[in-house]
Amino acid sequence: MDPLTLFTLQTLNALSLSALLFFISLGLTLIFGIMRVVNFAHGALFMLGAYVGVATQTASGSFLLSLIAAPLAAAVLGLAFERCALSRLYAREHSAFLLVTFGLALALTEAIRLIWGADARQAELPDSLSGIVFVMDEPFPIYRLLLIGAGLACALLCWAGLQRTRLGLLLRAASQNPTMTAALGNDVGRVRAAVFAMACALAALGGALAAPLLSASLGLGSNVIIDAFVIVMIGGMGSFLGTAAGSLLVGFAQTFGNYYAPELALGMTYALMIAVLVVRPGGLFGRVE
Amino acid sequence: MTQRIARRPLAALLAAPALVGVGTARAQGQPLKIGVPTAMTGTWAALGSQVVRSCRLWQKAMNAEGGLLGRPIEFLFEDTQGTPANCLRKAQEMVERDRVNILLGLMASSEALAVMPKLAEWNALFISSVNGAGSITAESWVPNAFRANTSGPMGARALALWLRNSPQTDFFSLSLDYSWGRSSVETFEGLLRGIGKRSIGNVFAPVGTRDYSSFITRVRQANPQALYIALTGDDGTAFLRQAAQYRLFERMPVVTETVDMLFTRPAGEAAIGLVGGSRYSFAYDIPANNTFVSRFRAEYNDLPDTYDGEQWQACEVLAAAIRKAGSTETPQVVAALRDLELNSIKGPLKIRACDGQAEQQGFVVRVARREGFPYPVPDVISTFTAAEVTPACRASNFT
Amino acid sequence: MRPADPRLVLLLIALAGVLAFVLPGHATTLLTEALILALFALSLDLLVGHARLTSFGHAGPWALGAYLAGAMMLSWGVPLPFAVLLAGLGTAALAIPIGWLCVRTGGVTFAMLSLAFAQLGYAVVVKWNAVTGGSDGLAGIPRAGLPDVLAGREGYHLLVAVFLAAAYLVAHGFITSPLGRIVAAVRENEQRAEALGHDPRRIRLTVFVLSYFLAGIAGALYAGFAGYVSPELFFWTVSGHVLVMVILGGAGTLIGPMLGALVFFYAEHELSALTESWGLFLGLLFILVVIFAPRGLMGLVRRTS
């Protein structure tokens, strides 16, 4: 491959990885941005999305349906959990949320193992998505282009949703000043419930989209959560724009890092995170608390 | 401390359906307790479930025939989640509280390396059925440790021997950056030189890599005639699926050190054509293996995979040693294990006295579609004698 | 919450130490590991409870102490007590630069920075095969230089109990010392602390270094106990577990996190012996504890007594 083709391919690889990482971390930043809470169960919800996605696709044969069923299932679970556990803790310290979401992560991971067993689960992609397209006469999977497209669409959708709609305004207000928002007659409790459910749905959507690449397995949860933390911190906790930038930065750093210096790649991601947090404690686009 | 509640593991969906003893166990004597601290949850859960179901099947078979030396077999399964800290604690508790002196089924190499130095102090013995790291029967070897399963280097050796008459000469290697991966690639590259072929490069993906796209591009850039991978479990599945989406296998055949249905089955179509060493294949056509496979399918309605077979073989080795020793005490069983010979489901087998490694045949398999099976399965395409595939005593490699 | 009366705590630790001669063998070994984890949780409580700096990377000093002590005992046969202390000091030395970067921030940023450093430790240890044994770790670590009476099960248990008691006295002595009170002032109101002539960053650094020192000691004791160290010790799940122990026990009371460590350790150990689905029950247990025991177990103890 000549250098230009190589560079183009690597850029596409990096974009597809960035899209995947964006889906992984979006739910985390939404929860932190609105509720100032770190969700330890984020990885388990991502894994749940992968399993539900694969199960739906195996049963119904439609990949699209799996992309709807997975977020829905997680949203219902998230809503139930928020109503019966989280809603009692808003007056409490951060550590309460840490412990309760840690408990959810443990319980959810074990529940998944009980329901679907220990073996990895997989579903074949529909033919329309498992083809390739030639980029400078080198094969590139269509599914990864779909991933890039979906990532872009979701980014725009979320951005527009947050900036342009009344719900978005409400969410941002609740994140900056919950007491004031409540004083203005909005039921902040319901906003928080909606936010937690939406964040769970986004995590599960990420899982369903990642399943064709990674397959649904029990190790998925604990590996993914670290990447999500890295991205959300680099981009800026609670900043939607920061998460998009963080995903791109880490996606390109990992893709090109793995190519030129795989030896250092593992440590490099964390060194990058340390560098950003030391220079800008709030992350690239975040507000310092 | 809490009185030991009779251990009834929850009939988890995946585990075997409740074992209804076919004939009442005629064995009366005091039960022979065997400890199995393995990873039943966490990232290695799939391997752990194979170890557990194979032990249960063997227990049922042995107890139906009156147990060992008249004593019924009782397995103590403990979940270590695949971490050395848990494994040490669970193993120590089994040895000291339940008077267990036989340990089987440890999952990660790091767990085996943590437990082995303690065997002398516990006066216990360990027969490995999963750990492939060369060092277990080399620099880290201890007298009470034995390895009934094929080691990583032995798998690579069988593959290299098969590749002697294959047209490809330029190989590229890909693995994860941890010790099993590195030793597997190192062994394979050494063997390549031995059969007049050469390695044109290798790359080690960081542990925990999810997206292999840039490594696939790296392989394409190197453009070898064949690709050697040392990946298993979720990593193997992820790589095979993603590489297939890049149509990598249309450009070059892929070979691997060990083919497990564990990662070829979820890879589906992407695994077809994969050639590699095999630590155990249900397709190995000898009477002993066929009876085991039919018994396994009758019990679990599933094909026995690599670690089902390896665990069963390890149990067979233990049984032969206990019968030969006429006792279940550690010193006697360890002595009986040295130079023990038996016919197992993988053919003739001999436990070497000097490093506890079981000299056994090497197999090479290819994953292909086969009627009557819902997913592509590995088929044995070549067999090599024990002498050809087993490394020298206490060597983790082939000079 | 006020730390409990030290005499009571020392009595409890002495009791735990003496139990070694009463309990059957395996139960003593279990209790030894539980006491080491109690020391680990105690070290984190200095940060989380006393300075309100929630760390997600406390596995870092723990694993570093384990590796330092393990290497010293394995390669140079340094006697265990010295290896443990030197490992603690080594960890504390490294905690100065790391701490200087971390304590500048607070809240989640501090948590994530400490997590990043622990993961960086993991990456270095996995890669540096020559010294750390890579992903296989270091095996067969001897309890070097210990007379037989201390190297045995009961002896080592007593040694751990002594280290735990000493660590508790150090921690309690620190938080009731003038500097300890200033750390509390910085926790409560940084602006007031500055107006009293204290630089918040430097004050936080002192408690950070002491916490890492004690965590290094705990890790070193674990290396002597298990005789094996591996990169898994750095893993973020270890940091998660010790943080849960502190919160479960009741942050800020020193004795609470130690009890939290025992409860967490035995709950996970016994539950996983009873059923493969121990994760489900342990997870639900945590959720219930958070909802019905706001100040953790110590809160419950205080409310009932």
Next chain:
Amino acid sequence: MSLLECRGLTRAWGAFRAVDGVDLDLAEREICAVIGPNGAGKSTLFAMIAGNLRKSAGTVRFDGEEVSQLSAPALASRGVARSFQITAICPGLTALENVRLGVQARQPLRWRPFGGSAAMREGETRALHWLERLSLADRAQTPAGELAHGDQRLLEVAVALAQEPRLLILDEPTQGMSVEETRRTVDLLHGVMAEAATAVLLVEHDLDVVFALAPRIVVLHRGRKIADGPAAQVRADDAVQQAYLGGLD
């Protein structure tokens, strides 16, 4: 030689100059009030003097030493104590502990990591003394966060005084207090300020309090000093009335 010498103190955010070239001298034990309408730059001026805010220009000499670049903690350990517009006390610690921390700020071995119980006990007795002087002794063991707003303001003064400072900065000590509380606070402040060997810089809106406590008054308007002198003279100064009471331009 005066205790505090400020020359050309300026703080500008872009074009807006919150404090514009203010000179201010303060002698040992001199009590001076700084008044001015909202936004005149009073708090900004104090923040620069106490090291809480970087100076755009100007120098500060304290006790003959050039201290313009020093941080708040450094200035505090040189004998500058202050209260804040928004009360800055340690809510989780008891009132006694808060004041004891003030006493400890002057003790030589204040950063001892271990022991020091004798010095701590001695600190507590001194602290109790200040609590009594500010009539808070009966709530010594109450967590500061649970005190009433007025008491919290008084507690903050007690903490500052416990530091036995050379210069005490009081930022609107009676702010948010009822008339009755204000009168009580003024009496208490009058007593303690006479007793303590410290110069005082006082910011206050309530002119009755100012004239009751401060013999000398400085008036700020739009960041510039428009009057500085004995209370009676400043009171009569038409420029002050112009800026304060009459036609604001």
